[in-house]
Amino acid sequence: KAGVTQTPRYLIKTRGQQVTLSCSPISGHRSVSWYQQTPGQGLQFLFEYFSETQRNKGNFPGRFSGRQFSNSRSEMNVSTLELGDSALYLCASSFAATYEQYFGPGTRLTVT
Amino acid sequence: AQTVTQSQPEMSVQEAETVTLSCTYDTSESNYYLFWYKQPPSRQMILVIRQEAYKQQNATENRFSVNFQKAAKSFSLKISDSQLGDTAMYFCAFMKLDNYGQNFVFGPGTRLSVLP
Numbered sequence: 367k368a369g370v371t372q373t374p375r376y377l378i379k380t381r382g383q384q385v386t387l388s389c390s391p392i393s394g395h396r397s398v399s400w401y402q403q404t405p406g407q408g409l410q411f412l413f414e415y416f417s418e419t420q421r422n423k424g425n426f427p428g429r430f431s432g433r434q435f436s437n438s439r440s441e442m443n444v445s446t447l448e449l450g451d452s453a454l455y456l457c458a459s460s461f462a463a464t465y466e467q468y469f470g471p472g473t474r475l476t477v478t
Numbered sequence: 479a480q481t482v483t484q485s486q487p488e489m490s491v492q493e494a495e496t497v498t499l500s501c502t503y504d505t506s507e508s509n510y511y512l513f514w515y516k517q518p519p520s521r522q523m524i525l526v527i528r529q530e531a532y533k534q535q536n537a538t539e540n541r542f543s544v545n546f547q548k549a550a551k552s553f554s555l556k557i558s559d560s561q562l563g564d565t566a567m568y569f570c571a572f573m574k575l576d577n578y579g580q581n582f583v584f585g586p587g588t589r590l591s592v593l594p
Contacts, residue, residue: 397580409569409584421579456523465511465573465580469523 370470391459398440482585501570518566
């Protein structure tokens with residue numbers, strides 16, 4: 367099976383802009399979670415989607431949003447970018463029965 | 479809220495030796511899952527091993543094994559016969575299921591260097 371894929375891999379944006387990141391889960395996985403990884407804060411949970419519904423949300427401002435499509439692919443959107451949003455954004459998918467998360471390579475976002 | 483602590487920010491070990499990474503967590507839940515993930519330099523995160531809290535037997539995956547002490551809320555990872563490819567950040571993770579789905583909490587990580 368193909369692994370979790372994320373596009374784009376690298377992105378440079380300017381403060382105030384918005385960005386959309388994409389994640390394609392492993393075939394058959396219906397749960398998709400998003401994380402922000404920074405050197406100072408480590409891995410922080412953003413949200414989890416299952417069957418097109420957001421089931422869980424971390425402690426992030428409303429500028430961070432996401433969605434999941436019927437094929438389980440997911441997107442996350444960050445509006446009004448701030449310098450502090452520079453991070454590696456990781457997507458992980460899991461099969462409900464095992465709860466093991468499989469991570470994508472991440473999208474490295476740099477905000478200037 | 480659950481918290482996960484990894485008290486060793488950095489560790490090093492000689493190739494072929496054994497090393498143990500510590501992880502403690504705080505929860506009032508009785509049913510949960512614990513995981514160790516590995517993130518090699520500039521590479522993606524991969525699952526190393528998982529443990530269900532209701533299982534008393536410690537999980538083992540080849541050279542990787544855990545020491546799960548539920549009462550002490552401790553979940554350490556032992557790597558035997560360390561290899562250069564084991565050099566990575568290691569994250570301990572706690573997961574519980576609630577009405578809202580999966581809820582993962584990751585520790586801050588331990589940077590392991592395997593020395594030749």
